[in-house]
Amino acid sequence: MTPRGLVLALLWAGALSAQAADYAVLAQNQLAGHLRVETGPDGRVETDYSYRDNGRGPDLKESFRLAANGAPRDYRGRGRSTMGAEIAEEFDVVDAHARWHSRADSGEAPAGEDFVFVPLEASPGYYGAVVSMLLAQPEGSAATLGGVKLRAEILARLTPDAATGPLALVAITGADAQPWYYWVRDDASHALFAITWPGWAVAEKGAEALVPTLLARQQQAADERLMALRQRLARPLDGVTLIRNVRWFDAPAARMRGPSDVWISHGRIDAVTEPGALRVLPERAIDGRGQTLLPGxxxxxxxxxxxxxxxxxxxxxxxxxxxxxxxxxxxxxxxxxxxxxxxxxxxxxxxxxxxxxxxxxxxxxxxxxxxxxxxxxxxxxxxxxxxxxxxxxxxxxxxxxxxxxxxxxxxxxxxxxxxxxxxxxxxxxxxxxxxxxxxxxxxxxxxxxxxxxxxxxxxxxxxxxxxxxxxxxxxxxxxxxxxxxxxxxxxxxxxxxxxxxxxxxxxxxxxxxxxxxxxxxxxxxxxxxxxxxxxxxxxxxxxxxxxxxxxxxxxxxxxxxxxxxxxxxxxxxxxxxxxxxxxxxxxxxxxxxxxxxxxxxxxxxxxxxGRIARGYVADLLLVEGDPSQDIAALRRASLVIQGQVAYAPAELYEAMGFKPFASAPRMLVRPAH
Known part of the structure; x- marks a missing residue:
């Protein structure tokens, strides 16, 4: 499974409730599978999770034990992945040490009382336990592998109807490039109620009709986060921008050209000229030497x-x-x-x-x-x-x-x-x-x-x-x-x-x-x-x-x-x-x-x-090096221009929790009069 597959598995997973709980797995509002979670008086949880969409899906049964603070202390998972591979994973936390073994790896690491192990392919039952445990911690956080801290934050509260009672939307951060969202009961149990995603949901049986309401509120919270990121990371390109002395890709001809000066204003390319041919003072200038400019x-x-x-x-x-x-x-x-x-x-x-x-x-x-x-x-x-x-x-x-x-x-x-x-x-x-x-x-x-x-x-x-x-x-x-x-x-x-x-x-x-x-x-x-x-x-x-x-x-x-x-x-x-x-x-x-x-x-x-030419929209990519000689240079993007705004990929990657591949280029800005 790719990292993207892990993200979706975690977004679509999470559940724990006292005694026994049944959930429906929905794909495009149609029943696609089930989740059953049974919790014993000794804190042992048994799950049965299966769904089908597009002719495929996982089948997984698990057993794990929860400590008094809700942290999983052991785990056994057996079944088949979405593509049919065998799932066989287990871990134990003993004497402040976690030891694990899966079909992909094995290892051990220090593990305190609040340590949370993240399996490679877990069911909703497991991640629901993690959510409840995190919300019970004083700071809503716990350690996992690699020194990473998982954090839980309640973003919103909602009472969709009197019978359901109050619910809370929880975001889990620190483990991925984006938050994992969960709807839990807004009481001491914090038992999972639903996971909503466009076209996909896991919800308590009998509550399927509430999914659109929950999804709309979740999208509002996600939008607010994304709007704040754009306000922080977007660089407006007012006036005239010059990318100076840059090698550039002529896409229709499949040839590299330049070095040239590329002039941009109002979100479009105004001119591609010999270096220094236009004696115009731009609002900002970017040094393109040693870099390549491509259409986005x-x-x-x-x-x-x-x-x-x-x-x-x-x-x-x-x-x-x-x-x-x-x-x-x-x-x-x-x-x-x-x-x-x-x-x-x-x-x-x-x-x-x-x-x-x-x-x-x-x-x-x-x-x-x-x-x-x-x-x-x-x-x-x-x-x-x-x-x-x-x-x-x-x-x-x-x-x-x-x-x-x-x-x-x-x-x-x-x-x-x-x-x-x-x-x-x-x-x-x-x-x-x-x-x-x-x-x-x-x-x-x-x-x-x-x-x-x-x-x-x-x-x-x-x-x-x-x-x-x-x-x-x-x-x-x-x-x-x-x-x-x-x-x-x-x-x-x-x-x-x-x-x-x-x-x-x-x-x-x-x-x-x-x-x-x-x-x-x-x-x-x-x-x-x-x-x-x-x-x-x-x-x-x-x-x-x-x-x-x-x-x-x-x-x-x-x-x-x-x-x-x-x-x-x-x-x-x-x-x-x-x-x-x-x-x-x-x-x-x-x-x-x-x-x-x-x-x-x-x-x-x-x-x-799709090309660099006068009148074309300034959807552009500036990379370190020459991708016609080394295609991997595309990963070393230093600046991305999308019409009238620019982004530094280094800042975008950092916002996702990635280590950047290249630094932002030097940009000289003309002082305002």
Missing amino acids: LWDMHAHLWSEDGLAHLAGGVTSIRDPGNDNAELLRLRSRIERGAVIGPNVYAAGFIEGKSPFSARNGIVAETLDDALDAVSWYACHGYVGIKLYNSIKPEWVKPLTDKARRLGLHVNGHVPAFMLAEQAVRAGYAELTHINQVMLNFVSRPGDDSRTLLRFQRVGSDAQAVDLASPKVHRFIALLRERQVVIDPTLMTFEAMFTQAQGELDPVLGDVAGHLPVLWQRQLRVAPMDLAGDKLDTYRRSYAKLLALTRDMHRAGVPLVAGTDGTAGLGLHRELALYVQAGIPALEVLRIATWNGARVVGASAER
Whole structure:
């Protein structure tokens, strides 16, 4: 599981109540699973936690004992992770020492009475106990691994109805890049009542109808925090800004140019000139020597949460396409970003449409009939979406009428290939883009009857892709079809890297080389592999992953357009995605074009974004070094400009609890008269 997966697991977890308590797990307001927590008189807690969304989910049973102060003193967890890997973790605190063992690591550390151990994959029952324990501490805090302090703070109080009684919204900080939010009963027990998140919730059984009310109040509290961060970190760019003597990337041409002077005012680029050519005194000047100026990066497969904005901007991602989210939350968040209320990238939305089945993902709109799906296309067209995304449970016979209608309305069509359909069939039925490299490879490895709504869409590729002959006529014909129709490919290679190459206990390759910059608890989480791979199976999956890289390279060389997306880990994940393109054999200059100009073109924004030229919006990224020679230089962003404001990535990273990668550039400001 990636660090992003840990964040979501913790946000969606937490519960403890005296005796026994039952909770419903909800996905898009539909019952998706359950949590049962039983507490014995000796302080031992037993949990049973399971849910399914998008055809997958965890199954976990735990047993842990609480000390008199509520601190967990031992733990045993057994089950299966979301991707099917075995969960086997345990710890004990004895004689002021914690000792632990998991499928990823083992170790020991000093542990006082208020020590709290954070498991790699715990259920709601465990984290609810932690919340109650923290709130009972004099300062609302307790130590965990790495000298980190977990802190609990009550942000708001609410009595949604007389029967429920008073509740409190608690934020837990100190362990992650963003707070973890919990609703607890506002009494001495502080027993968990609910966890709310757009499109997801855990709530006491019988209280499911209260989730929207609780979520709205939580969002208000989160918005207030994010507004304060923007007020503190945004640097207004009034008047004229000059970036002097800077190397810059000509995205349409895929060439480095300069050094030049780049002039900016009113949120747009005014001129790109020879150094010193204009004798104008700007309000501020930035020394660009030794640095590279690029158009802001595009993540074309981001599922945006409000807390992700800092991470995107810190990584130089000034624009995203979101192809699947809670529609109301995405529109709300997009509006707040556009108004300058919170930090976040420019948002281009692609409307998610799924068919109803036992394996349905529950983002966006789930359609029972073709008419429902056609109505969904109309709804997205009327709400400012740039395209639609079709998903696994769409019936194959629906694809052509849906793509025909979307094209008539000017919407771009991308998505997964529906179950029991091949990528070639989806392209011939009207797809303009294929999402995920595994969906492309399934065209060559799927067997009759394979159900890609299940984990088989990963497992079949992992086992069989290694044997695919990329020089075969079948592969060449399909790539020729993609080139002829200019079908876009969004590979999201980083999504599959750990899945196909990581052994338990090894560092996640996506973030392993920057582990020292991440919060301490993330660093341990990086050693948890999403699948159980070892021996011959690990070798097979690694060879298959090499074929995915090679297929991406071959499509690019043939003239098939690529866009860069991640499907996770805002900011830093895109840097790894681009490094994988270089590793696959795509020249770095062309990779930079994929990450800038190609994204703008696909969403229809290339008339104002995606390049450095007069009249274009000043969405810009200044990095130390030359990413055309070392793609990893993208991580060393020193300044990000988003229209009429600038951010120092170092300050954004520090606000998230990360160690920065580069210092802010020297900025000379002309004194006000």
